[in-house]
Amino acid sequence: MRRYRKVKILATLGPASSEEGMIEKLHEAGADLFRINMSHASHDLMRTLISRIRAVEARSGRPIGILCDLQGPKLRVGKFAAGKVTLTPGQTFTLDNRDEPGDETRVFLPHPEILEAVKPGHRLLIDDGKLALKAEKADGKSIVCTVIAGTSISDRKGVSLPDTLLGVGALTDKDRIDLDAALATGEVDWVALSFVQRPDDLAEVRKIARGRVGVMSKIEKPQALERIDEIIELSDALMVARGDLGVEMPIETVPGIQKQLTRACRRAGKPVVVATQMLESMISSPVPTRAEVSDVSIAVFEGADAIMLSAESASGQYPVEAVSMMASIAREVEKDPLFPSIIYAQRATPEATGADAISLAARQIAETLRLSAIVTYTSSGTTGLRASRERPEVPIIALSPIVHTARRLSICWGMHCVVTQDATDLDDMVNRACRIVVSEGFGKPGDRIIISAGVPLGTPGATNMLRIAYIGSDGQTGI
Known part of the structure; x- marks a missing residue:
């Protein structure tokens, strides 16, 4: 199953898309990976969804990535005696530690970490910013x-703190339990950590994961932007979670932040996902708005590795149509005559490593000689990541003997992953590459490809060789 686009599509599963038949339709329509949102999924449902995804994967013959999205800390006010109260701009309103129903003057805030961290002058945004408060006094017990x-606030509404750095980590007790359950399946490829504020937030999840899954940091708090380079360095990938980011920061700043984060990840060679409300109207409409089409196209033009559907595929009325539309937009953007020059202008200077030098050379040779594909043998996935960082004009075929590596790389821009045995010698390396390029639909007899690998063969992290090969007339051997 060949995709005629470079950007990947991450589709969220939910009530509208939890059945195996629907998952298969989404995959056929263009979904390369699937997201399981642990804010809504039980452990039993998670395991069921994983089993169904793997069944679809077995029939398709193509590695499918699975992202388990941890809920993170959910900060909410308590309840009101009347369920809801009316407020007036300019009035005083208090959040405190008294576990009693609230009224027009106060409400219980069951989060001592907020009471201790907020300082006078800090903003508190309630219910996705519908109510904005400014702290005047704070003593650790009340604000x-x-x-x-x-003008109003009701039971259990969420609290956002754009000016406050909380002392607690991003991993809650629920997240730890969910993470252990996800790791126990042995089938999850990525975990997403919500509400990352600082590099230290990644330490615990990395310690628990021990390299068994890729760790994706969701950037949705302004505090994360202050130390973004460190967070990128400690993350395996980034998600630009524009929903909460647009609540905690002026919404007009979000497009610029999206561009900055995308380019920072491209420089670092880390996959970046753009998420939230990309085709929001398709939750209830079979077609998107023109503004949504432009929004998706901007992410593709910027060279994001993946674009994500949330409620559109999880609970919307048109999940298959949403995936198809996203794939269609991506294909059109990548065919635009301006697309190559925009991608080229954003290419980062290669780092002084063998893998970077080899990847740069492979791209330049492939584009100069108009080769059909770049084929890279990769065990750990590092070589594949560096090849994707170059954003070549030709397809990248990643060959790996490790299925978990192939699944994890399915998020990477331009990457077509194939699980195959390691080559036994140089002839086998060339012949296997040619055979797979033809069988996967990326070339034909007489075409040329370029192959990157490491000698001795099968040695992780030893990419040190490039080979240009003609595909033989039988489509099975290289010359």
Whole structure:
């Protein structure tokens, strides 16, 4: 199953897309990976969804990545005696540690870490920013606020803290239990960590994961932007989670932040996913708005590795149509005559490593000689990542003997992953590459390809060789 586009599509599973037949339709329509949202999925449902994805994978013959998205800390106010109260801009309203129903003057805040961290002048945004408060006094037990904007608040609404660095980590007790359950399946390829604020937030999840899954940091808090280079360095991938980011920061700044994060990840050679409300109207409409099409196209033009569907595929009325539309937009953008020059202008200077030098040379040779494909043998996935970082104009075929590596690389831009045995010698290396390029639909007899590998063969991290090969007339051997 060949995709005629470079950017990948990550589709969220939910009530509208949990059956195996629907998962298969989404994959056929263009979904390369699937996201399981642990905010809504039980452990039994997670295991069921994983089993169904792997059944679809077995029939398709193509590695499919699975992302387990951890819920992260959910900060909410308590309840009100009347369920909801009306407030007036300018009035005083208090959040405190008294576990009693709230009224027009106060409400219980069951998060001592917030009460201790908020300082006078900090903003508190309730219910996705519908109510804005400004802290006037804070003593660790209560926060006396002035209502800045908004007129009402009701039970259990979420709290966002754009100005406050919380002392707690991003991993909650629920997240630890969910992470252990995901790792126990042995089938999850990525975990996404929500509400990352600092590099230290990644330490615990990396210690628990021990390299068994890739760790993706979701950037949805302004505090993360202050130390973004360190966070990228410690992450295996990044997600630009524009929903919460647009609540905690002025919404007009989000497009610029998206571009900055995309380019920072491209420089570092780390996959980046753009997420949230990309085709929001397709939850209830069979076609998107023009603005949504432009939004998706901007992410593709920027060279994001993957673009994500949330409610559109999880609970919407048109999940297959949403995936098909996203794939169609991506194909059109990548055919645009301006696309190659935009991608080229954003290429990063290669690092002084053998893998980077080999990947740079492979791209330049492939584009100069108009080769059909770049074929890279990769065990750990590092060589594949560096090849993808170059954003070549020709397809990248990643050959790996390790199925988990192939599944993890399915998120990478331009990467077509195939699970195959390691080559036994140089002739087998060339013949196997030619045979797979033809069988996967990327070349034909008489075409030329370039192959990167490491000698001695099968040695992880030893990529040190390039070979240009003609595909023989039988489509099975290289010359």
